[in-house]
Amino acid sequence: MAAVSTTSSLPRHVAIIMDGNGRWARKRHLPRQAGHVAGVATVREVVRTATDVGLSNLTLYAFSSENWKRPQTEVGALMGLFRLYFRNDLAEMVERGVRVRVIGNRSRVADDIRQMIEEMEKKTVANTGLNLTFAFDYGGQEEIVAAARELARAAKESRLDPETITPELFATRLFTSGLPEPDLVIRTSGERRLSNFLLWQSAYAELLFVDTLWPDFTPALFLEAMGQFANRERRFGSLPEAVA
Numbered sequence: 001m002a003a004v005s006t007t008s009s010l011p012r013h014v015a016i017i018m019d020g021n022g023r024w025a026r027k028r029h030l031p032r033q034a035g036h037v038a039g040v041a042t043v044r045e046v047v048r049t050a051t052d053v054g055l056s057n058l059t060l061y062a063f064s065s066e067n068w069k070r071p072q073t074e075v076g077a078l079m080g081l082f083r084l085y086f087r088n089d090l091a092e093m094v095e096r097g098v099r100v101r102v103i104g105n106r107s108r109v110a111d112d113i114r115q116m117i118e119e120m121e122k123k124t125v126a127n128t129g130l131n132l133t134f135a136f137d138y139g140g141q142e143e144i145v146a147a148a149r150e151l152a153r154a155a156k157e158s159r160l161d162p163e164t165i166t167p168e169l170f171a172t173r174l175f176t177s178g179l180p181e182p183d184l185v186i187r188t189s190g191e192r193r194l195s196n197f198l199l200w201q202s203a204y205a206e207l208l209f210v211d212t213l214w215p216d217f218t219p220a221l222f223l224e225a226m227g228q229f230a231n232r233e234r235r236f237g238s239l240p241e242a243v244a
């Protein structure tokens, strides 16, 4: 297994599409919800590992804007798990110096969950350890459209010259403003898609698809994924150093 030994070899920002909870449950003849329960345990372990190794930024795709279309029982069970997680894990996150953010469309989220999110963000705002971001009721295309709409409105009201719009300015209108772009995006469960996750932000990210289902994803596999990243060469469109 490739080990991650020093902070300098770590990616700056790892983003994870946590996929495969349903299949994990089906393999065991359990209801899908049981897969999500097991998935929360993996979230906890991955966050602990991230803080243990000194990772700076971790973003987890917890609930997509399309996930509302799932059966009401499953959506309800997931919301129940978010409530439990946000309530029960906050103390440990504070203790570990984690700063929590939640990105996505809050208007569709139940009031009590919205309040928990606000409390969690407020209680951890001064923490300087891991920046942990949950993408929750999140969709990348919607995020980009909202940013474009805001800039268009500013231009229409003569508060902005359209010629001054650059990628850097555009990025300041995204939910992730202030965070570095992910340099490693991991998707579990063998699917090879981005599924509307951090579309703008992942322009230069290394993509790593692992076959393991999310509930089976272990700290060792997480470390191995980061170790693989350290061994890949990133060029951002230029030539390798030896050739340039």
Ligand code: FPP
Binding pocket: 018, 019, 020, 021, 022, 023, 024, 036, 037, 039, 040, 043, 061, 062, 063, 067, 081, 082, 085, 134, 189, 214
């Ligand atoms: C994908 O599995 C996973 C989700 C839709 C949600 C991710 C949620 C968790 C890991 C648990 C809760 C998280 C937190 C932060 C408390 P799937 O249901 O799409 O699996 P399948 O593709 O095998 O059906």
